[in-house]
Amino acid sequence: EADIYQTPRYLVIGTGKKITLECSQTMGHDKMYWYQQDPGMELHLIHYSYGVNSTEKGDLSSESTVSRIRTEHFPLTLESARPSHTSQYLCASSAGTATNEKLFFGSGTQLSVL
Amino acid sequence: KNEVEQSPQNLTAQEGEFITINCSYSVGISALHWLQQHPGGGIVSLFMLSSGKKKHGRLIATINIQEKHSSLHITASHPRDSAVYICAVIQDSNYQLIWGAGTKLIIKP
Numbered sequence A: 001e002a003d004i005y006q007t008p009r010y011l012v013i014g015t016g017k018k019i020t021l022e023c024s025q026t027m028g029h030d031k032m033y034w035y036q037q038d039p040g041m042e043l044h045l046i047h048y049s050y051g052v053n054s055t056e057k058g059d060l061s062s063e064s065t066v067s068r069i070r071t072e073h074f075p076l077t078l079e080s081a082r083p084s085h086t087s088q089y090l091c092a093s094s095a096g097t098a099t100n101e102k103l104f105f106g107s108g109t110q111l112s113v114l
Numbered sequence B: 001k002n003e004v005e006q007s008p009q010n011l012t013a014q015e016g017e018f019i020t021i022n023c024s025y026s027v028g029i030s031a032l033h034w035l036q037q038h039p040g041g042g043i044v045s046l047f048m049l050s051s052g053k054k055k056h057g058r059l060i061a062t063i064n065i066q067e068k069h070s071s072l073h074i075t076a077s078h079p080r081d082s083a084v085y086i087c088a089v090i091q092d093s094n095y096q097l098i099w100g101a102g103t104k105l106i107i108k109p
Helices: none
Strands: A004-007 A010-013 A019-025 A031-037 A044-051 A054-057 A064-066 A076-078 A087-097 A100-105 A109-113 B004-007 B010-014 B019-025 B029-037 B043-049 B052-056 B059-064 B069-074 B083-091 B097-099 B103-108
Touching: A004 A087, A010 A019, A019 A031, A019 A087, A019 A109, A044 A064, A087 B043, A100 B029, A100 B043, B004 B083, B010 B019, B019 B029, B019 B083, B019 B103, B029 B069, B043 B052, B043 B059, B043 B069, B069 B083
Parallel strands: A010 A109, B010 B103
Antiparallel strands: A004 A019, A019 A076, A031 A044, A031 A087, A044 A054, A064 A076, A087 A100, A087 A109, B004 B019, B019 B069, B029 B043, B029 B083, B052 B059, B059 B069, B083 B097, B083 B103
């Protein structure tokens, strides 16, 4: 049902490498989000965007960057991957108002940094 | 103390049982989400509500704004309902989402 796509689905990479996690949605949503989730834990907001050329930092943003050049595309970049970045990364988009909003999630990228 | 607390953390029940998962929050909100996460990570939005009650199939969500509490009920539970159920609130001060840690539900046949 959801038209939000994340690639890659799985990624194993060495320490120090630069990586970009891709997220695209075809629903025309203005709001997009990146979350990090460790097993059995809650989601933590990394970055979010409320539209083209608008990006904001969340709680865990210090070691990553995002861009929003097009409505449909919201890539997340880790400049220098570390083992502590090993986690699941979830991209989401939403549409609607503060009292009537639906969230859509991608399938996630499971990142392992060796 | 987390601003969004879910209980129980884990719940195991037999097929057919009536299930209740609770969510309490301590901030002012404009609305609350219930979501479902299956093994493998995919998250699906179940409900968004700002007052009263919503029903979809065997799922019922209620919210009491005065008591800062919401419940998710599953009637006639089935093994395919096994998943993590997550509560998230939209803070009315900045419209940011605050996430609960989730309730892991296992329904045994």
